[in-house]
Amino acid sequence: MDQTSLTIQPNSILCGDARHVLASLPPDSVQSIVTSPPYFGQRDYQHDGQIGREKDSTEYVRNLVAVFAAARRVLRPDGTFWLNLGDKYQGSRLLGLPWKVALALAEDGWLLRADIVWHKPNAMPSAVKNRPTTDHEYLFLFSREPDYYYDADAIREPHTTFSENSKMKGGRGHFGKRGGTPEQGKNGGQANLHDGRWDQAFHPLGRNKRTVWSVPLGKFRDAHFAVFPPDLIRPCILAGAPTGSLVLDPFFGAGTVGVVARELQRHYLGIELNPDYVAMAQRRLDELASR
Numbered sequence: 001m002d003q004t005s006l007t008i009q010p011n012s013i014l015c016g017d018a019r020h021v022l023a024s025l026p027p028d029s030v031q032s033i034v035t036s037p038p039y040f041g042q043r044d045y046q047h048d049g050q051i052g053r054e055k056d057s058t059e060y061v062r063n064l065v066a067v068f069a070a071a072r073r074v075l076r077p078d079g080t081f082w083l084n085l086g087d088k089y090q091g092s093r094l095l096g097l098p099w100k101v102a103l104a105l106a107e108d109g110w111l112l113r114a115d116i117v118w119h120k121p122n123a124m125p126s127a128v129k130n131r132p133t134t135d136h137e138y139l140f141l142f143s144r145e146p147d148y149y150y151d152a153d154a155i156r157e158p159h160t161t162f163s164e165n166s167k168m169k170g171g172r173g174h175f176g177k178r179g180g181t182p183e184q185g186k187n188g189g190q191a192n193l194h195d196g197r198w199d200q201a202f203h204p205l206g207r208n209k210r211t212v213w214s215v216p217l218g219k220f221r222d223a224h225f226a227v228f229p230p231d232l233i234r235p236c237i238l239a240g241a242p243t244g245s246l247v248l249d250p251f252f253g254a255g256t257v258g259v260v261a262r263e264l265q266r267h268y269l270g271i272e273l274n275p276d277y278v279a280m281a282q283r284r285l286d287e288l289a290s291r
């Protein structure tokens with residue numbers, strides 16, 4: 001069989017090792033990749049070929065770089081890649097793995113565009129007494145090219161300054177007031193409102209999304225591993241993939257990327273090594289489709 005003879009069936013799950021399955025997909029065919037690979041030395045996903053059970057972290061990083069090199073070929077040139085990773089202590093040493101992986105991917109040709117801190121307000125308490133308790137992971141945004149599809153307006157957040165609640169309100173009472181916009185109000189035509197400030201203060205849809213996202217851990221009882229909270233990946237899909245486009249998760253697990261993609265009228269393609277998880281994700285997605 002020709003190595004790349006498969007066409008992509010939207011809204012489907014392919015069972016196999018991501019490295020091999022990706023090599024069989026047509027190039028330049030997905031708009032966005034949103035994924036969370038197994039973390040190093042964390043869980044046993046009960047299958048040969050699984051990532052995360054390597055002898056050392058260098059091999060783990062090398063394996064992830066190989067998966068995402070194969071994924072880059074499948075991504076459209078204007079596509080984005082959102083990678084969620086958590087860190088790991090080995091003995092008393094924090095390995096710094098998210099950044100090791102991010103920098104290795106950048107070395108391999110990915111353009112690192114943003115490091116987003118996923119703050120988990122309901123993270124598990126821990127018994128540590130000689131360091132702060134970890135309550136964050138990383139979400140990295142990469143692109144193939146400097147120009148890529150990114151809908152900033154789809155994920156704007158509420159203004160915190162110059163708003164009705166702002167302490168600045170008294171001094172700058174032009175926001176949200178009738179006739180008080182910069183075009184018409186007392187600051188009309190003011191030249192010192194440079195673009196960033198203008199956007200911050202007056203963009204009607206809110207300010208540009210920031211790089212710390214506070215999202216509680218979710219629950220999906222059927223899975224015995226961490227699943228994405230839908231609220232974590234909703235912004236990635238909204239900004240990274242227009243309606244009707246294709247979102248890939250090469251470590252599909254319980255299929256949360258599929259669930260959120262369908263909810264947002266996007267298509268998904270999942271790749272998952274363990275057939276039991278493929279069945280679980282399929283059940284979850286079928287149930288959603290039948291509602």
Ligand SMILES: C[S@@+](CC[C@H](N)C(=O)[O-])C[C@H]1O[C@@H](n2cnc3c(N)ncnc32)[C@H](O)[C@@H]1O
Nearest residue numbers: 017018045050051227228251253254255256273
């Ligand atoms: C952290 S879980 C992903 C959970 C997913 N984000 C969700 O919300 O359900 C990682 C998944 O990667 C799968 N996996 C591990 N090695 C793999 C490989 N080489 N190819 C494809 N999938 C793999 C595991 O079986 C596991 O289901």
